[in-house]
Amino acid sequence: MKQCIYHIESNEPLTGTVYQMRLSGDTSAFSKPGQFLNIALDGLFLRRPISVCDYDERGVTILYKVVGKGTAQMAAMLPGQSLDVLTGLGNGYDIEKCGSGALLLGGGVGVPPLYGLCKALIKSGRQVRVVLGFNTKDEVFYEAQFRALGADVTVATADGSYGVKGFVTDALPQSYDYFFACGPEPMLKAVCKATKTSGQLSFEERMGCGFGACMGCSCKTLTGYKRICKEGPVLEKEEIRWES
C-alpha cells in the first residue's frame, strides 16, 4: 500500500452512468490486475474503494458507476484536479493458477478489473474468452476494448436488447480450463454453480479503511476468515462459503 496524489488526465462517460477516469501518478504499489484503490473525497468521511481497470508505469484507469454522493462528485471532476488515493490495495487475480485458456466473466460494473486481467493473460500467451453481462444495450461498455486486446468477446443482456439474451451464465462457452469473474454477488453465485472448473472471483463489500485495519469487510471462507480488502477481494471458487 502507498498513499499517493493522483492527477486526473481525463474523466469521460462511457454510458449514462459509467465513467472512465484516467489518473496519472505513482503506480509502484500495484502488482496484479484486480487490485483496487481507495479515494478520499471532499466532505465525505470514508474513502471510495474503486477497482483498477488497467495500470502502467504512468498511471491507472478506473471505471466507476455513479451510484451515490461520492461517485457523483467524481463524475463532476475535471482534468487537472488531484485526488488523495491509497494504492496497491487487495490481493488481485493470480494468473499463474490458470492454464492455457481462460474464461473471463464480468457483470455490469464488475467488468473493469477484468480488462487489466485480460491484458495480462494475453501478454502471457494465454487464449482468453470474455463474456460481459449487462442489463440492457445502453449499459454495455468496453466490448471493443476487450476485442482490441485480442480476446474472443460475447456480450449478454438481461433484456435481450444486445447480444445473447440472458445472464453471463447463459452465454458460457462449451470448453475452458479456468475462469475469472467479477460482478454482483448473485451473479458470482450463479457463476460458481454453472462453471465446471476452478476459478477466481472478485467480491465487493462495504469497507471502512480498505487496507485491513478495521475488520469492517470480513467474510467467512472455508480457509478461514478473510478481509475482502486485504486477503480479497479475489477469492478462489473452492474456498467460498455461500451464506444461503
Added chain:
Amino acid sequence: MGKLNVNLCGIELDNPIIPASGTFGFGYEFAELYDINCLGTFSFKGTTRQPRFGNPTPRIAECTAGMINAVGLQNPGVEQVIAEELPKLQKVFHKPVMANVSGFCVSDYAETCAMLDNQPQVGWLEVNVSCPNVHGGGMSFGVDPDAAAEVVRAVKAVTSKPVIVKLSPNVTDIVAIAKACEDAGADGISLINTLLGMRIDLRTRKPVIANKMGGFSGPAVFPVAVRMVYQVAHAVNIPVVGMGGVSSAEDVIEMMLAGATAVEIGTMNLIDPFACKKIIDDLPRVMEQYNISSLSDIIKGVG
C-alpha cells in the same frame, strides 16, 4: 523543542499518542507504512477469551464527519493472540503495548487478563466494559457501576499490570461509573468508546448495518468526548486516557486540557493511515503556538 513525554500509570510514554483499539489491528498494516515506534504506544485489537468472527456484514456505515461500525469484536482469541500476534508484533514494535480486552462474563475478563499478564510486552490492560453481559440479561457491564466494578476487581486480582477501564458513553451518569471503577482498584480510565448510532438506507428502507445499530465515531463525536473526559478527570484521582473523534494535534491538546494524560486516536487511522504520525510530527509546532513547553504540564489545565 517542547517536551512530549507523559507518564501513564507508571510507564513513561515518549508522547501521549496512542492508536485506539480496533483501528490499528496488531500494528502490521501500519508498520508497512511508517516506523510505528514513533507512537507513545498503541492499543491492540480487542481480544476475547475465545476466537470471534463478529457480526454479519455490512458492518460499516458512513455518517457526516464520522462512521458507524458493528464489527462485533472479531479477533482470533487470546491464545492465538499470544501464540501468533504478539511474537510478530515484537518484530515491528519495541515499546510496551496496551492490551485491549473484552468479555461476556466476569470470568472471561479474568481468564483473558491472566493470560496477558504473563506477556512481557504488555504494558497496560485496557478493559473494555462496553460488551453485553450474557449472565446479566445482555446489558452492558459498562452501564452499571456495580457490574463494571465487579469486572475491575476480577481483573485486578489476576494481574500486576496497570488496569485501564475503557468506558462506554452510552450511560446516564459517566462519573458514577468511573468512580465505581476507581474504587474497585482501576489504575486508569479511558473514554469514550463509540456512541450507539444507526443509519437507514432510503432505497431499501432497511438499516445500513446488518446488526441494525453500531458504534458511532469520528470527528463528529469530539465535543461529547471532551465533555466526558472533563467530567471524569475532575471526579477521579487516577489518570484518564481521552479519545473520541481526535483528528489533529490541536484536538490532542484540547483533550489534555480537559483532563487526559494520554490521547487515543481511532477512526482517523482508517481514513488516513498516517494520521498518528502526522499528529506526533505536528505537536511541537502547535505546542509552540500555544506556549506549551511540556505536554504533561497542561493535563487538566482547563480554567
